[in-house]
Amino acid sequence: MKIVGVGVSEGMLTEEAIRAIDGAEVIYGSKRAIEIASSYIKCETHEIDFKHLDEIPDDAVVLSTGDPMLSGLGTLLRGEVIPGISSLQLACARLKIDLTSITAITAHGRDIEASKKRILDEAGRGRYLFILPDPKRFGSIEISKILLEAGYELPVVVLENLGYENEKIRYGSTQNPPEPETMLYVMVVHP
Template identity: 55%
Template structure:
């Protein structure tokens, strides 16, 4: 299969991704991914019903993944002979909007899983002096991260980044004492340490 990252929002699909989609004989994706790529789909498009069966798709099947397939995306289902075409991730878009350099950034995801391993990784990377881009979980978001920062005595700026790339995009800035509160449950949290 060919896994194509369609970007985090409209207009963020790469030329390589567009070419793969246009050449496809069948395209699979979640509703949002299909919507982001719809103007380039010229074949049958199917909604993914069973993610664990993606590895059974034929080699020429195109699977759309929102953002970048290798950042909490569908790239995890690709086999060694499958192709992955990157997309613009929520992390890249958030850093561009906030002008935060990617070179000292650690990506962590708690989304859709037990957040304890992500929390442990977050604490370790903060102690290492790294900035963090976190895909939070409903019970582990900006307020919980703010408490961790206060416990560690780390001065930082926090940004909640919601609906990146869409007209309703919203980025709110805060501190550990006054953390930004997201209005949706799906958002990115950028933690930038002040040095």
């Protein structure tokens, strides 16, 4: 099995990812991942059922949005991982933040209390925080609120639809956080 990162949006695939997709006999992925890679797909595709990951055949190419090792399928499946251009990389490029000065935290699909603790622990270290929120349960407004309640009055940036035509970058603070207009966003908290 190959787990292939298709990047955060169209045009963000690596050459290695394109070769893997081109040589695939069967591809699995989310609807969005399949759409991102669609111009390179020449075989049968299946929308992934996350409840039945163990039923994916060993010879499949599995598409993961962004990079499979940033809160992606590379942590859930066994096989060769081909990296993709992640939302973390693109956010750092857009904001001109050195990747070595940022800590990545994912709250998406995670235990909310554990996510809160991790965010507060990392905020205390004085580094940039790159946060993949869980927009339905624990988004930028809730994250800003817990930071503010803990005494962190910090700049906050919400990056929506990274890499797409309708990409938006919104600036605010934990006191006045940007409210995303879409579910497809990440958040950066400045130290």
